[in-house]
Amino acid sequence: MNWLTNLNETRRSLKERLVGxxxxxxxxxNLWHKCxxxxxxxxxxDLEKALNVCQHCGHHMRLSVKKRLGxxxxxxxxxxxxxxxxxxxxxxxxxxxxxxxxxKDTRSKTGEVDxxxxxxxxxxxxxxxxxxxxxxxxxxxxxxxxxxxxxxAAELAVLQxxxxxxIPASGGARxxxxxxxxxxxxxxxxxxxxVKEKRLPYIVLLTDPTTGGVSASFAMLGDIxxxxxxxxxxxxxxxxxxxxxxxxxxxxxxxxxxxxxxxMVDMVVPRRDLRATMxxxxxxxxxxxxxxxxxxxxxxxxxxADQD
Amino acid sequence: MHILEFEKPIAELxxxxxELRHLxxxxxxxxxxxxxxxxxxxxxxxxSTYAKLTPWQKTQVARHPERPHALAYISTLIExxxxxxxxxxxxxxxxxxxxxxxxxxxxxxxIGHEKGHxxxxxxxxxxxxxxxxxxxxxxxxxxxxxxxxxxxLTLVDTAGAYPGVDAEARGQAEAIARSIETCLDVRVxxxxxxxxxxxxxGAIALATGNTVLMLEHAIYxxxxxxxxxxxxxxxxENAKDAAEQxxxxxxxxxxxxxxxxxxxxxxxxxxxxxxLMMQTLSMAVESALRDLGGVEGGVLRARRREKxxxxxxxxxx
Numbered sequence: 001m002n003w004l005t006n007l008n009e010t011r012r013s014l015k016e017r018l019v020g021x022x023x024x025x026x027x028x029x030n031l032w033h034k035c036x037x038x039x040x041x042x043x044x045x046d047l048e049k050a051l052n053v054c055q056h057c058g059h060h061m062r063l064s065v066k067k068r069l070g071x072x073x074x075x076x077x078x079x080x081x082x083x084x085x086x087x088x089x090x091x092x093x094x095x096x097x098x099x100x101x102x103x104k105d106t107r108s109k110t111g112e113v114d115x116x117x118x119x120x121x122x123x124x125x126x127x128x129x130x131x132x133x134x135x136x137x138x139x140x141x142x143x144x145x146x147x148x149x150x151x152x153a154a155e156l157a158v159l160q161x162x163x164x165x166x167i168p169a170s171g172g173a174r175x176x177x178x179x180x181x182x183x184x185x186x187x188x189x190x191x192x193x194x195v196k197e198k199r200l201p202y203i204v205l206l207t208d209p210t211t212g213g214v215s216a217s218f219a220m221l222g223d224i225x226x227x228x229x230x231x232x233x234x235x236x237x238x239x240x241x242x243x244x245x246x247x248x249x250x251x252x253x254x255x256x257x258x259x260x261x262x263x264m265v266d267m268v269v270p271r272r273d274l275r276a277t278m279x280x281x282x283x284x285x286x287x288x289x290x291x292x293x294x295x296x297x298x299x300x301x302x303x304x305a306d307q308d
Numbered sequence: 309m310h311i312l313e314f315e316k317p318i319a320e321l322x323x324x325x326x327e328l329r330h331l332x333x334x335x336x337x338x339x340x341x342x343x344x345x346x347x348x349x350x351x352x353x354x355x356s357t358y359a360k361l362t363p364w365q366k367t368q369v370a371r372h373p374e375r376p377h378a379l380a381y382i383s384t385l386i387e388x389x390x391x392x393x394x395x396x397x398x399x400x401x402x403x404x405x406x407x408x409x410x411x412x413x414x415x416x417x418x419i420g421h422e423k424g425h426x427x428x429x430x431x432x433x434x435x436x437x438x439x440x441x442x443x444x445x446x447x448x449x450x451x452x453x454x455x456x457x458x459x460x461l462t463l464v465d466t467a468g469a470y471p472g473v474d475a476e477a478r479g480q481a482e483a484i485a486r487s488i489e490t491c492l493d494v495r496v497x498x499x500x501x502x503x504x505x506x507x508x509x510g511a512i513a514l515a516t517g518n519t520v521l522m523l524e525h526a527i528y529x530x531x532x533x534x535x536x537x538x539x540x541x542x543x544x545e546n547a548k549d550a551a552e553q554x555x556x557x558x559x560x561x562x563x564x565x566x567x568x569x570x571x572x573x574x575x576x577x578x579x580x581x582x583x584l585m586m587q588t589l590s591m592a593v594e595s596a597l598r599d600l601g602g603v604e605g606g607v608l609r610a611r612r613r614e615k616x617x618x619x620x621x622x623x624x625x
Contacts, residue, residue, distance in 0.1 A: 086621065090564075093553050095540035144620040151617065173508075173530045175540060177620075178554045179566050182530040185509060186516045186616040189488050193613075213530070215481035216469075216509040221489060235480040235509070236471030240535075244471050254476060264479045 035059050037230075051271045060228050060271055062208060065117045065132045068167060072130065072275050078121035083113070083152050086144045091178050099176035106138055115140045115170070116149030120156060124279035126286060127162040129153050133169040133207075133214075140170035142214050143177035147184030150218055154191035163201040163282055164192065168219045171237075172212015185217035192218045201285045203278060206233050206256065206265065224281055225265040226274070227256035233265070309579070312368045318357065318576075321350045354576045361525065363551040363560075367533055369525040370505045371467075374579040376586075377436075378405060378420030378463040381503065384586040385593070386411055386418055392452075394445060398478060401442030403434040403470070404514075406449045411461065412594055417453035419446050419514060420463030423504070436505075437470035440483035443513050447483075447490045450498075457605070459497040459597060462514040467532065469510030487513040492613055495605030499596045501589065502526045502558070502567070503578075518612045519596040520566070522558040523589070524573040528566070529556035566619070568596075 032041045037059025047054075051071055052061040063071070070076035093099040107113060115137035120129045131153035133140040140146075150166065157164035173181035195202045204222030206215075208231035216235050227233060234254035242249060252258050256268045269277050311319045325346045332339045361369065369375070382389050386409035393400040406419035421438065424430035446462075453460045469480055491498060491514065500517030506528030515528075522528060531539075533551035538544045555561070558570045571592045574581035600608060 090620075091553070091555050095546075095549070095553065147620060151621075175531055175536050175554075178530055179528060179556065179561060179564065180620045182508065182512055183566060183616065183619040185485075185512055186488055186492060187619050189485065190492055190613045190617045193489065193492070211481075213509055216484040216513075217488060218485070220479075220482040220485040233481075234476050235469060235484065236476065240471045241473060241476070245473060249473065253473065258477075262477050262479065264482060 033061075036061065053271050058229065058270070060208065060230050062135055062169065063271075064136075065134045068132055069117070069119050069121075069130060071271075072165070072278065073119075073121035073123055073128070074125065078119040078130070081118040081120065081152060081156060083116075083118060083145070083149050086148050089176070090144065090180055091176070093176040093178065095176075102138070102176070110134065110137050112137055114143070114145035114149070116146045118149050118153045118156070120160065120162070123275070124283060126279075126282055127160055128165060128282070129157040129160060129162050130165040130167065132167040135169040135209075138174065140168070140214075141172060141174035141181075142170060142184050142188075143174035143181050144184065146170075146174075147187045150184075150188040151191040154195050157195050157200055158198055161198070161200065163203065163285070164195045165203045165205060165278065166192070166218060166222070167205045167207055168210045168214050169207045170210060170212070170214040172214055182213065185213050188218040189221065192221055196223065201282060203281065205274065205278075206259075207231050209233070211235065211237060211254075220264075223285075226277065227259060227265045227268050228274075229256055229268055229270055231256045233259050310373050312365070312372065314357065314361075314365050314368070318350060318353050321346060321353065325350070351575070354580075358525075358576055362548075363527075363554070363557050364533065364548040366525050366557050367505075367527050367547075367551050369577050369579075370527045372577065372579050373425070375504055376578055376582050377425065377465055378422045378503065380425075380582065381463055381586065381589065382409070382418055382420070385590050386416070389418070392445075392449060395441040395448060397441070397444060399439075399441045401434070401439050401445060402432050403436055403438035403466075404442035404446050405433075406446060408458070411597075412590070414597075415456075415458045417449055417458050417460045418463070419449055419460065420503075421466040421510075421514070423465060434470060436466045437468060438466065438510060439470050439472070439475040440478040440480050443469075443480075443483035443487040446514060447487050450487075450490045450494055454494040454496055457496055459499070459600070460494065460517075461593060462491075462498070462500045462517065464500060464502045464506050464511050464515050464528075465504035466507050466510045467505055468507035469513070484509050484513045488516060491516040492616060493609065495609045497597060497600035497603070497608055498612065499593055499600075501571070501593070502528045503589075507532060516612065516616055518600055518608055518615075519568050521569055521571050521589075521592055521596065522561060522567045523571050523578060523585075524558055525577055526558055527556040528558075528561055529554050 031044050033047050035054040037054055038057035040056040052063045069078050089100040115134050118131045192202050202222050203224045204219055206227040210219050210233045232254050259265045260268050328339045328343055389409035391407035405422045421436040422433045423436035424433040498517040500515045500520045502522040504526055533547040534544045536550035537546035561567045562570050574584040578585040
């Protein structure tokens with residue numbers, strides 16, 4: 001199967017097909033993607049195979065929650081957890097549009113209730129709980145529902161005696177829930193601390209973008225912080241900083257590699273290596289303290305005994 | 309005194325009184341009656357204006373340049389204040405001040421954002437906008453208080469954490485996250501008071517107390533009204549609308565169970581009668597400390613954590 005046969009499947013008129021052959025830019029969006037990094041056109045099958053990473057320049061594009069979780073768990077198998085219902089639009093917020101209408105729109109567009117999905121499954125045979133942000137849902141912003149998701153994920157991890165992996169992709173707090181959004185910073189901090197208190201590993205996979213109130217709470221509190229290449233990670237938005245200091249920002253500012261250089265994350269890992277890396281870390285943390293085989297120690301020489 | 313836009317009618321009346329006094333000084337016209345009548349009018353107007361301030365007007369009051377800031381409260385309420393400096397890693401950040409002192413006889417650790425009151429002090433304190441080293445110092449001092457079993461008093465007054473290249477390079481997000489984590493972890497009484505502006509993450513970093521008090525005309529919000537307006541209305545001109553929608557007043561936050569109580573301000577705001585403000589806050593803090601006195605450290609910690617874990621989940625519909 002190549003892209004020609006795929007084109008045939010779309011059953012469009014011959015004329016359209018010909019146009020498609022000579023000018024790939026005009027075929028529907030879902031067949032060809034333009035890489036935001038290098039501008040190359042990438043065929044959708046190739047992009048999918050590469051987990052939304054450009055084969056030309058390595059640019060990591062956003063990944064849907066489904067694909068993200070599928071890529072991490074063994075055989076792509078995981079179970080979603082139904083999250084407790086929380087009040088919608090508690091402040092009855094209205095800007096140019098009602099928040100309740102915005103919510104309704106996003107829900108029908110995404111088919112999701114809010115910006116977080118919690119799932120559990122196995123990674124390398126180990127039980128793992130994961131909470132993954134959906135950036136398509138109002139920029140992955142954190143309101144009560146997202147806070148509830150993190151709390152539920154943390155509680156499930158404790159209940160299952162399983163590690164917790166959180167994967168933020170969020171612009172920060174959800175403004176339309178006002179102070180209640182701000183409080184989610186404290187709330188999620190307590191939640192992930194409960195996992196840590198049980199000495200269960202808490203891994204954060206920072207994806208593009210992780211900023212604002214999300215970065216300044218649970219996202220920066222991981223035992224292990226892994227970032228995806230090129231992901232924007234920081235507290236203040238680049239535009240806010242630019243308007244404060246009135247100068248151009250340095251090259252690569254707030255990118256994953258910049259954070260690594262500044263000591264803010266443990267590693268930057270390409271998407272294709274994420275699963276293996278996480279499984280390795282989890283197994284290293286899991287097998288701590290287990291008895292190994294006895295190894296005969298070298299016989300003490302009088303010299304080394306003196307040194308004590 | 310700096311006059312806010314909505315205070316102009318009050319200022320005009322006060323100006324008239326001043327004029328009359330000047331006249332009476334010059335001649336021997338008896339204007340006592342007229343002055344007291346005018347003064348009554350001023351009081352009435354001040355009271356009625358401040359009784360129904362809009363959220364946007366409260367934002368102005370909370371940011372009033374003459375409003376008492378953290379150092380003013382510390383110098384009045386805290387004896388033997390001994391400032392402690394530095395995060396032991398990079399620098400001393402004067403946007404957050406902290407140290408040991410005595411509040412009504414007992415040792416306390418006081419930590420607060422300081423905005424400064426004139427150009428020189430504003431620059432020194434970076435307008436109350438802390439960098440990571442400020443939050444790391446706060447964390448260090450909270451851990452010290454925990455170690456020595458000394459209650460913590462935080463005074464929150466910031467437009468927000470400093471948005472700058474250097475702050476980001478040194479991990480602003482991580483510093484705030486750790487500060488929140490430490491606030492929620494200590495086993496000593498932690499009282500937080502929002503004294504002016506509670507701006508977003510930079511504010512909550514010091515504000516997750518066992519008891520959270522808020523002055524009557526202070527504000528506390530996830531984002532500034534201007535910032536919110538420029539994102540959601542695409543124009544900072546709509547700041548007034550954003551202030552209405554954000555529910556950032558002490559009265560709203562009390563209704564939402566985000567804060568424990570509202571500390572009344574003198575008529576016309578804290579800046580009009582600083583002495584009275586100090587006395588009122590002193591009593592409020594004393595009563596909060598008393599309520600937490602004798603509670604075991606582990607219980608204090610557990611209650612604080614439970615309170616914030618529940619926030620937003622219950623009591624709303």
